[in-house]
Amino acid sequence: MAVTMRDVARHAGVSPKTVSNVMNGYPYIREETRTKVLAAIDALGYQMNISARNLKSGRTGIIGLAVPELSLPYFGELADAVIEAAEQHGLTVMIEQTGADRDRELTVINRPRGHLVDGLLYSPLGLGQEDIGQLTTSAPMVLLGERIFHSPVDHVMIDNVAGTKAAVEHLLQLGRRRIAVLGVHPGEKVGTAAIRYDAYAEALTEHGVPVPEELAFSAGKWHRSTGAEATQALLASGRKFDAVLALNDTLALGAIRTLTKHGLRIPDDVAVAGFDNIDEAQYSTPTLTTVDPGRTQIARTAVDLLVRRMTGDDSEHEEIVAPYELHTRESTLGTA
Amino acid sequence: MAVTMRDVARHAGVSPKTVSNVMNGYPYIREETRTKVLAAIDALGYQMNISARNLKSGRTGIIGLAVPELSLPYFGELADAVIEAAEQHGLTVMIEQTGADRDRELTVINRPRGHLVDGLLYSPLGLGQEDIGQLTTSAPMVLLGERIFHSPVDHVMIDNVAGTKAAVEHLLQLGRRRIAVLGVHPGEKVGTAAIRYDAYAEALTEHGVPVPEELAFSAGKWHRSTGAEATQALLASGRKFDAVLALNDTLALGAIRTLTKHGLRIPDDVAVAGFDNIDEAQYSTPTLTTVDPGRTQIARTAVDLLVRRMTGDDSEHEEIVAPYELHTRESTLGTA
DNA sequence: CCGATGTAGTACACCGATGTAAAGTAGGCT
DNA sequence: AGCCTACTTTACATCGGTGTACTACATCGG
Secondary structure, three states: OOOOHHHHHHHHOOOHHHHHHHHOOOOOOOHHHHHHHHHHHHHHOOOOOHHHHHHHHOOOOEEEEEEOOOOOHHHHHHHHHHHHHHHHOOOEEEEEEOOOOHHHHHHHHHOOOOOOOOEEEEOOOOOOHHHHOOOOOOOOEEEEEOOOOOOOOEEEEOOHHHHHHHHHHHHHHOOOOOEEEEEEOOOOOOOHHHHHHHHHHHHHHHOOOOOOHHHEEEOOOOOHHHHHHHHHHHHHOOOOOOEEEEOOHHHHHHHHHHHHHOOOOOOOOOEEEEEOOOHHHHOOOOOOEEEEOOHHHHHHHHHHHHHHHHOOOOOOOOEEEOOOEEEOOHHHHOOO | OOOOHHHHHHHHOOOHHHHHHHHOOOOOOOHHHHHHHHHHHHHHOOOOOHHHHHHHHOOOOEEEEEEOOOOOHHHHHHHHHHHHHHHHOOOEEEEEEOOOOHHHHHHHHHOOOOOOOOEEEEOOOOOOHHHHOOOOOOOOEEEEEOOOOOOOOEEEEOOHHHHHHHHHHHHHHOOOOOEEEEEEOOOOOOOHHHHHHHHHHHHHHHOOOOOOHHHEEEOOOOOHHHHHHHHHHHHHOOOOOOEEEEOOHHHHHHHHHHHHHOOOOOOOOOEEEEEOOOHHHHOOOOOOEEEEOOHHHHHHHHHHHHHHHHOOOOOOOOEEEOOOEEEOOHHHHOOO
C-alpha cells in the first residue's frame, strides 16, 4: 500500500493534522516541527492523495480545456499556452476534444465531469448564443475565442471582426477586387465561420466593392485537405479571382498548395491571406500573410480570469477582446 | 450542495449501495429496480463524485500523457490520437508538457501525481536507459517512441533505425552522396536524435559512403525556426551538399524555407527528407518526403497495452515496434 | 426434504485527507 | 494575580462513494 499521511505523522511523531498543516502552508507551526515533518515526508517518499483531499475540500487543482481538435496547429499551440499559464497557478490541465462538428460539440460539453475539474476553458467552434444556455456546467467557465453576445459567462475573445477586416483591407489596398473566401459554413448564423465571413462582406461593402457570393467556398472542417479541396472547386468553377481569404491558416496552406500545383504564382496571380498566425505561417513557401489573434495573451488572460472565478470572485461577467495584429508576408507582398 | 448518491437512493427508495451497483453495472439487479434508480438519477441530475469513488476504489479513469511540446505538430497529432483511443476505453487523458530539454523532462516526469492517474503514457525525447531507472511512478507506464533497451517497462516504438535508413537509402538511390543532417544533439548518446543520427551514419557506411561529419548540424529543439537556423549555418559553412536529412519534419520545413530563400531549387539542387509524416508534409511546397512512424497505430497500441497493465496483466514487458512507411514526395522526386 | 447455488438487496466500516473546535503553553497588559 | 492574545498542536467527525459480509428468498438436484 502507498504511504499515507498517518504514516508520515507516526514517523515524525506528530498528529496527521499537523502533517496536513505543514503541507498546506499553515503559518502557526514551529520551525522545528516543520523540519521534522518535511524530513519524514522525504524519507518515506510520501505523495498526497489528491482524491482524498478533493473529497473533503472540494478542489482538485485541475482545470478542463475543451478544444475541437488538437491536431489542428492553432489548438495545439493554444493548449501549449494554456498549460503553461495554468502551471503558473499550480494547476493541471485536462484536455477534451470536442470534435469539429456542432452536435458533438454540444454533447461533449454537457458530459458529466464528476466534480473533477475546478473550472473549464471552452473554445467552441460552431456554437452560438442559444446553445450556451444549454451548458450545465456547475464549475466556473471561461469561453475562448468566440464572440457570443450577452452570454452569462466570461469571454476572452479573438477580435474576429477587426482582424478579418484588416486582412480584407490589406488585400483591397493591393488592388485586389475579386477576393474568394474559403471555409464558410453555409446556413450557420453563429460561430467563427459566420463571424469572419460577415466581417469579410462588411469590409468589402464599406469599400464599395460588391460581395462576390459566387466566390465563397465551404469547408466543414478547417484542415489543409479541405482547404485544398475548396480551392480545387474554386478553380474548377472557372470564375476569376485575384485573391483568396482563407478563414484560417490551415485552409490557406491547403489553398497555397493547390494554387501552386496548378501553376498559379503567389502573390502575382493570386494573393493569399489566412487567420491564426500559426508557427507554420512563417515558414511556408511562400510565407503566409495572416492575422495574429494573440494566442498567448488569450491563454494567459483566460486562465487568470478562470482562477479569479474559482476563488470566488462574483463580479459582473467580463468580455475581454485580445488585441490582434496583421502580419503581412510573401503570400500577399511577394519576396521583394 | 451537489446531489449525492444518498439523495438518489432516497428518491428511488433503495439503499445507496444499490445505486452504486446500478452505476457500476453489477449484474444482479432486478430490471424494475434498475429503472427506478436510473429515473432518480435523471430526475436529480446526479453526477458521481469521481474523487470519492477513487478514494475507495483506487481508480480514477484518468491516464496521463507526457509529451515534450503540444505545439509541435507531431505531438499535437499524437495527443489527438491518444485521446481518441482512450475514449474507446472510457478513459480521460491528462496531458503534461515535459518541455524540450532533458533536465526538465526528468523533473516533470518525477513530479508527484498524487495517485491521480491510473496509468501513464510517456513520450520521452532525450532520455535513455540510465534515466529510466529513476522513474518513480507507481502507476503502470508505457513508453512511446523511444527505444530504450532492457528497460523494465512496456514500449511501443517508432522504428527509428529502419525508418531513418530507408530515408537515407532513398537519397542514395537518387545519386546523392553529400547528405547533410539537421537536428543532432552533440554529446547525447541516447534519445531520438542519437538513434536517428546513428542510423543515418550506419546506412551511409553500409553503402560505402563516408560519413560527412562536417555536414551534421545541431538543433536543440526541433522547431521550424531551429531548422531554419541550422540550415543557415550549413549554407554559411560553404560546404557542398546535395541533400538534407532533417531528423524530423518541422526541422525539414524550416530547412526548405531557408533553402528556397537562398534560391536553391528543391529537389534539383538539394533533396530534403524528414521524419514523422505530419499532416503539413503533404501540403508544403514542395511536399515533403518523410518517414511515417505510424502515429495512430502507436497511440492505439499504447493505450491498449496500458489498459491491460492497469487491469492487472502482469506478464513479461513487451516491446512493440510499429511499422513505418517511407512517403516519397516532391522534395526528393520533383513535380514530375 | 435437505443442502447447494443463484439472485437481489442492505448494513457498515473504511479509503485519506481536512474543517472545526478546542486544549495547552507562553508572554503581555492592567 | 487575573485576563487576554498569540501561537502550536491535537481529537474527531466528515466528505461520498465502495468492498465485504450478511440476510433472504427462489430454484434445483439428489
